[in-house]
Amino acid sequence: MIKYLTRRLLFMILSLLLIITATFFFMRLAPGNPFTSEKQLPPEIEANLNEHYGLNDPWYVQYGDYLLRIVQWDFGPSFKYKSQTVNDLINEGFPVSLVLGLEAIFIALAVGVTLGIIAALKHNKWQDYLAMIIAVFGISVPSFIMAAFLQYIFAIKLGWFPVARWGTFSQSVLPAIALAAGPTAFIARLTRSSMLEVLSNDYIKTARAKGLGELVITVKHTIRNAILPVVSYMGPLSAGVVTGSFVIEKIFGIPGLGAHFVKSIGNRDYTVIMGVTVFYSIILLVSVLLVDILYGLIDPRIKLAGGKKGE
Amino acid sequence: MKKKMLVLLSLVLALSAFLAACGGKSGDDKEKVSQNLRLNLSTEPFSLNPGLANDSASGNVLRQTFDGLTRIGKDGEPENAIAEKIEVSDDQKTYTFKLRDAKWTNGDAVTAEDFVYAWKWALDPKNESQYAYQLYYIKGAEAANTGKGKLDDVGVKAVDDKTLEVTLANPTPYFTQLTAFYTYLPVNHKIAEANPNWYKDAGDDYVSNGPFKMTEWKHSEKIVLEKNDTYWDKDTVKLESVEFSMINDPNTTLSMFDNDELDRAGAPFDTVPTDSMKALKDKGTLQTQAIAGTYWYKFNTEVEPLNNVNIRKALTYAIDRQSIVDQITQGGQIPAMAAVPPSMFSENEKGYFKDNDVAAAKEALAKGLKELGLKDASELPTITLSYNTDEAHAKIAQAVQDMWKKNLGINVKLGNEEWAVYIDKLHSGDYQVGRMGWLGDFNDAINFLELYRDKKGGNNDTNWENAEFKKLLVDSQTETDATKRQQMLKDAEAILMDELPIAPIYFYTDSWVQKDNLKGIVISGLGDAQLKWAYFE
Numbered sequence: 084m085i086k087y088l089t090r091r092l093l094f095m096i097l098s099l100l101l102i103i104t105a106t107f108f109f110m111r112l113a114p115g116n117p118f119t120s121e122k123q124l125p126p127e128i129e130a131n132l133n134e135h136y137g138l139n140d141p142w143y144v145q146y147g148d149y150l151l152r153i154v155q156w157d158f159g160p161s162f163k164y165k166s167q168t169v170n171d172l173i174n175e176g177f178p179v180s181l182v183l184g185l186e187a188i189f190i191a192l193a194v195g196v197t198l199g200i201i202a203a204l205k206h207n208k209w210q211d212y213l214a215m216i217i218a219v220f221g222i223s224v225p226s227f228i229m230a231a232f233l234q235y236i237f238a239i240k241l242g243w244f245p246v247a248r249w250g251t252f253s254q255s256v257l258p259a260i261a262l263a264a265g266p267t268a269f270i271a272r273l274t275r276s277s278m279l280e281v282l283s284n285d286y287i288k289t290a291r292a293k294g295l296g297e298l299v300i301t302v303k304h305t306i307r308n309a310i311l312p313v314v315s316y317m318g319p320l321s322a323g324v325v326t327g328s329f330v331i332e333k334i335f336g337i338p339g340l341g342a343h344f345v346k347s348i349g350n351r352d353y354t355v356i357m358g359v360t361v362f363y364s365i366i367l368l369v370s371v372l373l374v375d376i377l378y379g380l381i382d383p384r385i386k387l388a389g390g391k392k393g394e
Numbered sequence: 395m396k397k398k399m400l401v402l403l404s405l406v407l408a409l410s411a412f413l414a415a416c417g418g419k420s421g422d423d424k425e426k427v428s429q430n431l432r433l434n435l436s437t438e439p440f441s442l443n444p445g446l447a448n449d450s451a452s453g454n455v456l457r458q459t460f461d462g463l464t465r466i467g468k469d470g471e472p473e474n475a476i477a478e479k480i481e482v483s484d485d486q487k488t489y490t491f492k493l494r495d496a497k498w499t500n501g502d503a504v505t506a507e508d509f510v511y512a513w514k515w516a517l518d519p520k521n522e523s524q525y526a527y528q529l530y531y532i533k534g535a536e537a538a539n540t541g542k543g544k545l546d547d548v549g550v551k552a553v554d555d556k557t558l559e560v561t562l563a564n565p566t567p568y569f570t571q572l573t574a575f576y577t578y579l580p581v582n583h584k585i586a587e588a589n590p591n592w593y594k595d596a597g598d599d600y601v602s603n604g605p606f607k608m609t610e611w612k613h614s615e616k617i618v619l620e621k622n623d624t625y626w627d628k629d630t631v632k633l634e635s636v637e638f639s640m641i642n643d644p645n646t647t648l649s650m651f652d653n654d655e656l657d658r659a660g661a662p663f664d665t666v667p668t669d670s671m672k673a674l675k676d677k678g679t680l681q682t683q684a685i686a687g688t689y690w691y692k693f694n695t696e697v698e699p700l701n702n703v704n705i706r707k708a709l710t711y712a713i714d715r716q717s718i719v720d721q722i723t724q725g726g727q728i729p730a731m732a733a734v735p736p737s738m739f740s741e742n743e744k745g746y747f748k749d750n751d752v753a754a755a756k757e758a759l760a761k762g763l764k765e766l767g768l769k770d771a772s773e774l775p776t777i778t779l780s781y782n783t784d785e786a787h788a789k790i791a792q793a794v795q796d797m798w799k800k801n802l803g804i805n806v807k808l809g810n811e812e813w814a815v816y817i818d819k820l821h822s823g824d825y826q827v828g829r830m831g832w833l834g835d836f837n838d839a840i841n842f843l844e845l846y847r848d849k850k851g852g853n854n855d856t857n858w859e860n861a862e863f864k865k866l867l868v869d870s871q872t873e874t875d876a877t878k879r880q881q882m883l884k885d886a887e888a889i890l891m892d893e894l895p896i897a898p899i900y901f902y903t904d905s906w907v908q909k910d911n912l913k914g915i916v917i918s919g920l921g922d923a924q925l926k927w928a929y930f931e
Contacts, residue, residue, distance in 0.1 A: 115814030
């Protein structure tokens with residue numbers, strides 16, 4: 084197990100280095116710079132700024148400096164927000180995105196798995212069709228439409244929740260639902276199909292033949308096996324949802340990390356682009372690792388140390 | 395089974411922790427009659443240090459929290475603020491400001507030294523102020539900022555605590571407008587010297603001297619201002635507090651306005667969605683005001699066939715501006731047949747030529763083709779019309795493409811790029827026709843005309859230069875007679891509108907919706923809003 088973990092960690096560091104390198108150089112290839120603006124700066128001022136931020140140094144010096152700073156977890160100052168460093172942006176934005184993300188994952192799992200199980204157990208009955216219709220809607224309606232729809236119905240027409248902003252529980256309900264809609268539908272379909280597959284297995288028939296109750300069969304034998312695809316989907320899902328969905332955060336005016344992903348690129352805010360990318364990559368890599376470990380716990384047939392996953 | 399329970403349990407825990415963190419504060423926004431204003435700022439300000447600010451979001455806050463030597467009054471003209479009396483020397487190069495008894499929010503007196511400190515701080519190259527060039531009107535400022543001179547030689551001096559003497563490089567008739575601009579605001583030098591990071595957060599060290607003081611700043615989330623009881627003119631201020639949320643989605647903020655979560659939506663703090671303009675106008679709630687800004691197409695005057703002035707004339711005359719502002723922008727914009735906005739030259743509402751003058755366009759085209767040795771417009775190379783990616787710009791470009799094709803038979807290709815890429819292309823001259831806009835920094839025509847003074851001037855982009863035009867602008871700098879100076883600038887504009895390195899399209903407007911009982915928000919000719927006089931009825 085320890086050997087496996089060390090190896091995985093090494094690979095993670097390697098992937099991270101690749102991501103940093105690629106982002107660093109692609110970012111610089113894009114025309115424009117952080118000081119590009121409609122009202123062009125006098126050349127002397129721009130030169131002075133470039134000098135201050137080290138943008139005049141040769142690329143290998145800038146790259147080396149950057150790697151050194153990352154190791155010390157220092158992402159540098161933001162070009163666009165004078166009052167905050169990139170570390171500040173992440174420290175303030177991430178907890179917000181995390182809370183919103185966890186709430187969305189909770190909804191997605193609770194509703195998605197329930198719908199999936201009902202659909203599978205009532206295969207080809209009206210419950211199944213209803214659940215799948217809901218799922219198709221969830222997948223095919225883009226999140227920004229869903230968000231506007233929720234705002235219109237529940238905030239403007241019914242007045243149950245505020246339209247936007249962040250800070251109270253009621254303000255978090257609509258964005259969490261909007262963010263959860265897609266994943267919920269996906270999880271429902273995933274659960275349904277793997278449940279159906281598991282239900283047709285011999286050991287389920289054996290269990291039935293033994294005279295076990297339907298509830299015991301479902302909970303103890305079926306779900307445990309059927310949940311595996313959902314677990315593997317959880318890795319990328321939680322990374323994506325937890326670091327924030329740009330669209331949802333923008334529409335609901337939530338000061339999370341998601342907005343910085345997109346805005347920093349338009350602003351050519353080099354340090355924010357790098358910082359957020361590195362941070363996101365770390366979350367993604369770690370959550371994928373956690374999912375792999377979780378596999379072993381749920382399904383003892385998968386042996387991590389064996390080197391190959393038993394999928 | 396146990397492990398799964400564990401997973402579930404931890405999820406429940408996470409949610410309940412969140413619930414606990416969020417509880418307690420709900421059910422606000424209920425007091426309606428009170429003087430608490432809720433606005434939205436579309437983005438986190440770049441910096442709330444007057445010396446560093448260079449964007450509209452920062453300006454929108456600083457204008458409420460600071461008071462300069464002057465302030466743009468309700469009538470759009472600069473009026474004395476911290477300055478009690480202003481004396482101008484005969485050569486119009488020395489300004490002596492007598493300061494009134496005013497206080498910072500921490501009780502310190504506002505002194506002449508606070509202005510000297512703030513201006514020199516912004517000019518000091520090591521402080522990287524991107525707007526330091528706004529101070530270049532002061533003698534020695536440009537040299538100090540570009541490292542060619544010393545800060546000590548900058549023409550600003552505190553004669554005593556209450557007297558500030560400013561020496562200018564040239565007579566600048568609009569200097570009292572400039573002193574209302576945020577780069578010219580004072581900074582409490584005692585605080586700033588003791589704590590170089592004073593401006594990064596709200597708190598004891600964030601001191602200001604204006605109608606409001608900042609009491610809370612949650613970055614990217616909200617800014618809260620409260621009435622400043624140490625303000626010298628505090629009896630004028632009626633609002634108790636102003637809360638700026640920071641939401642960068644115009645549709646959301648309009649919904650919030652409809653749902654009574656905001657008291658106002660729209661320019662200059664944020665924007666009204668273009669799609670909703672018509673509906674709001676039909677409902678009669680949309681308010682608009684012309685501001686000092688021009689939306690124009692720039693011609694790269696060094697590429698064929700745009701190096702020919704008659705071709706440029708043909709293209710400029712053949713645009714139907716009225717239908718663009720009526721059908722596309724819909725915010726009450728004024729068709730522009732001149733470069734300088736009407737707030738500076740009032741006769742420019744009519745302009746130098748007729749809108750949508752197809753006959754004159756055809757005539758100019760025929761002349762241009764002859765000069766180029768071509769028989770027909772179809773022999774002209776296809777012209778690329780560029781714009782930065784945006785729905786409104788795209789619609790305007792499509793309309794113009796159609797007008798040029800229909801009226802002149804010229805083939806036009808559209809090209810669009812993301813903002814930073816686009817700006818870079820334009821500034822480096824890698825384009826044929828490109829859209830751009832200019833919003834005035836101060837209410838004087840020079841602000842618009844000097845863009846085209848030098849071929850290599852940072853914001854010219856057209857590669858156009860004209861000796862006579864340049865001479866008029868240079869001479870106007872030393873002209874002390876206001877009427878003569880105004881005439882020189884008008885003559886210069888006439889040259890610009892004859893040579894047409896740019897095709898003006900429309901003059902910008904601010905449009906917004908606000909609560910019926912919200913009064914007194916003053917929008918200046920430049921489109922800046924001030925809350926000093928605002929109140930709820």
